[in-house]
Amino acid sequence: MSDTLMTIREMCDAFEVTPRTLRFYEARELIFPQRRGQHRLYDRRDRARLTLILRGKRFGFSLEQIRQLLELYEPGGVNRTQIAATIEVGRDRLADMERQYAELSIAIDDLRRQIADAERRLVADTDEHPTG
Amino acid sequence: MSDTLMTIREMCDAFEVTPRTLRFYEARELIFPQRRGQHRLYDRRDRARLTLILRGKRFGFSLEQIRQLLELYEPGGVNRTQIAATIEVGRDRLADMERQYAELSIAIDDLRRQIADAERRLVADTDEHPTG
DNA sequence: CGTCTCGCTTACGTTCGCGTCAACCTGCTC
DNA sequence: GAGCAGGTTGACGCGAACGTAAGCGAGACG
Structure with a gap:
């Protein structure tokens, strides 16, 4: 189903990226997979974010620009000025x-x-x- | 006029690039300015090429891809297979x-x-x- | 029990597209 | 003829976005 958790390998196969890339994006705070023990698990939200990240890249945006943009797609309860x-x-x-x-x-x-x-x-x- | 020769500085001002950039493109064989003594001089053709280079870059193409593309814009008498x-x-x-x-x-x-x-x-x- | 596969972290290496010196030439101008 | 502006050629440096290799668990299998 759409809320299935995926391992890093499944993500790599689905999106045609390497594990290194996913960990790198996480280090740059673009995605936040949960952990089961030490292992990463990606949910629907992570996949949606990754889709946007890869799309942004194709248009020549830097990861930092994309990171800022991603906040738009998160209904997080930030304050007015944010x-x-x-x-x-x-x-x-x-x-x-x-x-x-x-x-x-x-x-x-x-x-x-x-x-x-x-x-x-x-x-x-x-x-x-x-x-x- | 349109066939005026331009110095490297005039080119830089016109296209908002640095001298380093123009020399770099030349090293990668993307442009071929003439020489008057040691100094580079850019003609209409060089400017047309630079326009295409900068445009290609904005769309995320590598300099090598752009270099190959530029051959399309040159009516050079190459052979059929080329x-x-x-x-x-x-x-x-x-x-x-x-x-x-x-x-x-x-x-x-x-x-x-x-x-x-x-x-x-x-x-x-x-x-x-x-x-x- | 050994060993295989997956994944984890740490850390150094790489490519691209230039930036940034350093050192030199060259043609004025004072 | 000393200085200066503008250009030239190396050569090294750098940030972004990963690649790659080393070494360490932890679970699965025979």
């Missing part, structure tokens, strides 16, 4: 992502054109050196 | 970017919702502790 600060961070990241989104759109169009050009050159070259 | 290989690289990057674009869209919506939630919590808290 919530406000967290919202600030969230807005900054959002602005980053929106900029990235716009620029990415342009870059994709650009790259598509370059590929098309290169393909045309390929075809032209084929015409000049026919094989059949 | 052009084909370059197109391959371009398509791979394009696929990366398209994936990134789709995921970014989701992440932005997600983040917007979280910020809205946090704002609601802030307002709720204000209602419970009115100042006026």
